[in-house]
Amino acid sequence: MESNSVTDVVAKQNYLIPITKRPELCFIRGAGHYLFDQHDKGYLDWIQGWAVNTLGHSPEVMQQALIKQSAQLINPSPAFYNQPMLELAEMLCENSRFDQVFFTNSGAEANEGAIKLARKWGQKHKHGAFKIITFQHSFHGRTLATMSATGKEAFAPLFEPKVSGFTKVPYNDLAATESAIDDQTVAVMLELIQGEAGVIPADAEFVAGLDALCKQHNLLLIVDEVQTGIGRTGTLFAYQQYQAEPHIMTLGKGLGGGVPIAAMVIDKAISCFDPGDQGGTYNGNPLMCAVSAAVLQEVLAEGFMAQINRVSEYFCQQLSALAEEFGLGAIRGKGLLLAINTGPFSGPQIVELAREAGLLLNAPREDSLRFMPALTLTETEVDEGIALLAGVLTTLKAAK
Numbered sequence: 001m002e003s004n005s006v007t008d009v010v011a012k013q014n015y016l017i018p019i020t021k022r023p024e025l026c027f028i029r030g031a032g033h034y035l036f037d038q039h040d041k042g043y044l045d046w047i048q049g050w051a052v053n054t055l056g057h058s059p060e061v062m063q064q065a066l067i068k069q070s071a072q073l074i075n076p077s078p079a080f081y082n083q084p085m086l087e088l089a090e091m092l093c094e095n096s097r098f099d100q101v102f103f104t105n106s107g108a109e110a111n112e113g114a115i116k117l118a119r120k121w122g123q124k125h126k127h128g129a130f131k132i133i134t135f136q137h138s139f140h141g142r143t144l145a146t147m148s149a150t151g152k153e154a155f156a157p158l159f160e161p162k163v164s165g166f167t168k169v170p171y172n173d174l175a176a177t178e179s180a181i182d183d184q185t186v187a188v189m190l191e192l193i194q195g196e197a198g199v200i201p202a203d204a205e206f207v208a209g210l211d212a213l214c215k216q217h218n219l220l221l222i223v224d225e226v227q228t229g230i231g232r233t234g235t236l237f238a239y240q241q242y243q244a245e246p247h248i249m250t251l252g253k254g255l256g257g258g259v260p261i262a263a264m265v266i267d268k269a270i271s272c273f274d275p276g277d278q279g280g281t282y283n284g285n286p287l288m289c290a291v292s293a294a295v296l297q298e299v300l301a302e303g304f305m306a307q308i309n310r311v312s313e314y315f316c317q318q319l320s321a322l323a324e325e326f327g328l329g330a331i332r333g334k335g336l337l338l339a340i341n342t343g344p345f346s347g348p349q350i351v352e353l354a355r356e357a358g359l360l361l362n363a364p365r366e367d368s369l370r371f372m373p374a375l376t377l378t379e380t381e382v383d384e385g386i387a388l389l390a391g392v393l394t395t396l397k398a399a400k
């Protein structure tokens with residue numbers, strides 16, 4: 001494809017408010033595991049919309065769902081029920097421990113909903129308790145309240161004054177969590193794998209301990225599964241690998257497979273919004289719900305999860321071999337949310353060279369690479385990506 005005015009990145013980038021550093025590439029099309037830029041150069045994509053494209057780029061089932069639903073009904077308003085909304089809510093509840101769903105447009109908005117629901121529950125059932133314990137290095141979104149909940153150090157000085165009522169404690173530290181509980185505490189909110197922090201899993205005993213603490217102190221347990229949900233960690237939801245009975249789970253990213261939809265899913269015993277407390281113009285719109293239902297149907301298909309676990313194991317074996325060869329460090333994560341410590345190499349530098357070589361990666365930290373491929377990954381793409389990565393590491397090693 002010729003570079004044309006639409007794709008002239010250099011000329012037009014100044015029309016955008018700069019919010020992040022981007023390479024001078026403009027992606028034109030995607031197909032499965034690959035993205036193609038304005039020069040039609042192909043890239044093996046292990047970012048996939050930021051752990052979003054569950055089935056890869058532009059899968060047939062999503063195209064069909066969009067076409068069918070857009071011809072039938074796009075938005076009757078949030079004041080009315082629609083069929084895809086009802087069906088998707090049923091699918092989420094029937095395949096989890098939860099009973100009720102509130103749909104949103106982003107993960108941050110789902111977490112906002114969880115924070116509001118916890119505060120409402122505290123007003124109604126816990127003498128106005130409102131404080132929520134969150135964890136250092138956590139990430140919960142970019143609205144003001146979710147930035148306030150987030151434990152990322154870089155967020156601390158921004159946009160003051162923040163929303164108050166968040167107590168941050170060290171992750172995987174049960175004793176610190178217990179000492180942070182006071183009369184005003186209403187909930188504990190955590191990611192079961194801290195994704196943005198660099199793919200740091202919660203320990204089994206820590207989560208079991210949190211669950212027990214919440215029961216003992218009558219607190220709500222909120223799991224932010226925006227990144228870990230929808231098969232990403234090898235079970236439909238990550239909480240299913242832990243001994244815990246969360247009251248609230250938030251979903252986003254993989255739920256839409258690439259389109260904007262997210263959700264707060266709750267235990268009906270704590271349901272307490274009154275009419276008017278919560279809502280949103282696009283929330284539960286049939287177009288996004290229909291696409292999400294089509295994605296979820298694929299993820300729930302016989303054998304889909306087993307393949308994630310098989311390919312994850314193969315991926316980890318290949319990463320181990322690479323680590324051995326180039327002196328990289330530990331591998332972290334579960335399913336297809338994996339990371340590796342880059343040892344003597346710079347993560348961001350690997351990312352740049354890999355992109356030039358045709359492999360899209362993310363470095364959540366200076367010393368780590370994160371892998372978030374489509375869940376339809378096979379051994380073939382693992383081999384291809386590992387070979388590209390080995391090429392990059394060979395170049396960097398030679399330059400040392």
Ligand SMILES: *Cc1c(COP(=O)(O)O)cnc(C)c1O
Pocket residue numbers: 105106107108109111139140141142191195196224225226227252253262
């Ligand atoms: C991405 C992410 C969010 C925010 O989701 P948005 O859709 O970007 O608002 C919240 N929590 C976690 C764990 C995430 O990974």
